[in-house]
Amino acid sequence: MAREYETVIGLEVHVELATKTKIFCGCTTAFGGAPNTHTCPVCTGMPGSLPVLNKQVVEYAMAVGLATNCNITRHCKFDRKNYFYPDNPQNYQISQLYLPICRDGYVEIETEEGSKRVGIHEIHMEEDAGKLIHDEDTNCSLVDYNRSGVPLIEIVSEPDMRSAEEVIAYLEKLRLIIQYLGASDCKLQEGSMRADVNLSVREVGAKEYGTRTEMKNLNSFRAIARAIAGERSRQIALLEAGEAVIQETRRWDDAKETSYAMRSKEDAQDYRYFPDPDLTPVYISDAWIEEVKGRQPELRTEKMKRYKEEFDIPDYDIEIITGSKHMADIFEACVAICNQPKKVSNWLMVETLRLLKEKEMDPEDIRFSPENLAKLIGLTEQKVINSTVAKEVFEVMFDSDVDPEKYVEEKGLRTVNDEGALRKTIEEVIAANPQSVEDYKNGKDKAIGFLVGQTMKAMKGKADPASVNALLKELLNS
Amino acid sequence: MANIIDDATIDYVGILAKLALSDEEKEQAKKDMGRMLDYIDKLGELDTEGVEPMTHLFPVQNVFREDVVTNGDDRDSMLKNAPGEKNGMFVVPKTIG
Numbered sequence: 001m002a003r004e005y006e007t008v009i010g011l012e013v014h015v016e017l018a019t020k021t022k023i024f025c026g027c028t029t030a031f032g033g034a035p036n037t038h039t040c041p042v043c044t045g046m047p048g049s050l051p052v053l054n055k056q057v058v059e060y061a062m063a064v065g066l067a068t069n070c071n072i073t074r075h076c077k078f079d080r081k082n083y084f085y086p087d088n089p090q091n092y093q094i095s096q097l098y099l100p101i102c103r104d105g106y107v108e109i110e111t112e113e114g115s116k117r118v119g120i121h122e123i124h125m126e127e128d129a130g131k132l133i134h135d136e137d138t139n140c141s142l143v144d145y146n147r148s149g150v151p152l153i154e155i156v157s158e159p160d161m162r163s164a165e166e167v168i169a170y171l172e173k174l175r176l177i178i179q180y181l182g183a184s185d186c187k188l189q190e191g192s193m194r195a196d197v198n199l200s201v202r203e204v205g206a207k208e209y210g211t212r213t214e215m216k217n218l219n220s221f222r223a224i225a226r227a228i229a230g231e232r233s234r235q236i237a238l239l240e241a242g243e244a245v246i247q248e249t250r251r252w253d254d255a256k257e258t259s260y261a262m263r264s265k266e267d268a269q270d271y272r273y274f275p276d277p278d279l280t281p282v283y284i285s286d287a288w289i290e291e292v293k294g295r296q297p298e299l300r301t302e303k304m305k306r307y308k309e310e311f312d313i314p315d316y317d318i319e320i321i322t323g324s325k326h327m328a329d330i331f332e333a334c335v336a337i338c339n340q341p342k343k344v345s346n347w348l349m350v351e352t353l354r355l356l357k358e359k360e361m362d363p364e365d366i367r368f369s370p371e372n373l374a375k376l377i378g379l380t381e382q383k384v385i386n387s388t389v390a391k392e393v394f395e396v397m398f399d400s401d402v403d404p405e406k407y408v409e410e411k412g413l414r415t416v417n418d419e420g421a422l423r424k425t426i427e428e429v430i431a432a433n434p435q436s437v438e439d440y441k442n443g444k445d446k447a448i449g450f451l452v453g454q455t456m457k458a459m460k461g462k463a464d465p466a467s468v469n470a471l472l473k474e475l476l477n478s
Numbered sequence: 479m480a481n482i483i484d485d486a487t488i489d490y491v492g493i494l495a496k497l498a499l500s501d502e503e504k505e506q507a508k509k510d511m512g513r514m515l516d517y518i519d520k521l522g523e524l525d526t527e528g529v530e531p532m533t534h535l536f537p538v539q540n541v542f543r544e545d546v547v548t549n550g551d552d553r554d555s556m557l558k559n560a561p562g563e564k565n566g567m568f569v570v571p572k573t574i575g
Contacts, residue, residue: 140572142567142570280541
């Protein structure tokens, strides 16, 4: 009988914090600067430079720890992790090994079997590395240290996950918590959230864990799911063939759907950590924890509860809208202006989701402003434009956040409310379509739909369908 | 000398420190390292019962910066210390990811 295997997964998640400056110097963390224009002696590792800790980094790390039920380490400090690699200019990374800022937390995830807890072993603060670019001309590597020293937190889970679905639920949960806290935008594709997967397999019922491997370079949920499936099969094949799994770091190649070992055995992984003498210890008092707790914004579960009480919109809408902090922000800001929660929710749930899917975008990428959405809702409410025109305007607004009021004026999209003009057009349509008029009079109600359509066409879409309908009936029945 | 450093250890430390040592240098390094460890061992003789673990040399804590950008673009100065420069970047030996 074939043996059955269980997959055991733990994650190391790196999150780039949303600070304005780097963790140990006053250089900007802004994206997109020319190479090395966001650097100084500290983040390029010049001898004699002195790192000084950014207080906001500690507060973001505490906020994430508190929101994930961790204990905050009152006395914590930084250590040097020593290794040679040119993206790391000091030849050590400043990190936390012995006294990480947060420990022993958990988050709840929803699985098919119900709610499940994933333990968080620790969260520590550390600095990011620079970027290496290979130069074909000289066969050398070029280094850009703009990202060197950007603050990261690393969230280390317990090996509590058993499937790709659980891993993705855990990541989604973390992402939402951190986005709601404003501690990071958590974009996998852009690298502001990165997950390394530690995976081992064991026979179902076994007590001991198998030997694990660590997989890197996973920059989408799909890549993570595929890498988990691939690594599980690779390890099972080894065990079935009577071979051993080697503890190693592997790099996932999503295009080839395969992984390969990143470091050879000769490269010792001996980081010789020791306390960083340049940085003073951090003492976190009860008062400081309370202060950070007091500033903690409304998290998703609280927001969902409040929406249920305040707005008359379906639970499903609430779940989707609060599923993205950015979308929830737009919803609330827009409702604050127009006081039409159901209408705002409809625009988000129908047209916005449709366009996001069509353009393969995330809700975080929504660019239109709540002010403009409120204006668009106002235009339809006041029947300045009809719903078909509103959808067209919305598409333009979705792409370039145009002001719908100005756009409608510029493009001449106002509904024609001139009854004389409408009456004239309808009379022409009636005259041109005697068969449909005949059908209508013989009790075929559907015929009126055709006549409304013809009228709308003649009016170039700029008529209010309800008025057209009413006037048509009036003229046909007269 | 209580601590004897063997060849395997000194070779391993050499790899970690990226140092290529000649045979004579290795012998000297073995002796130096043994003496250093002997010196460290002396600390173990101290009675530390009831002494709070020390995490830093100075009794200072919570030295912070506010999250405010204070540095501008000083790339030219930074690159002055580079082993080589190209397109505003540091040139280093080819490194495979």
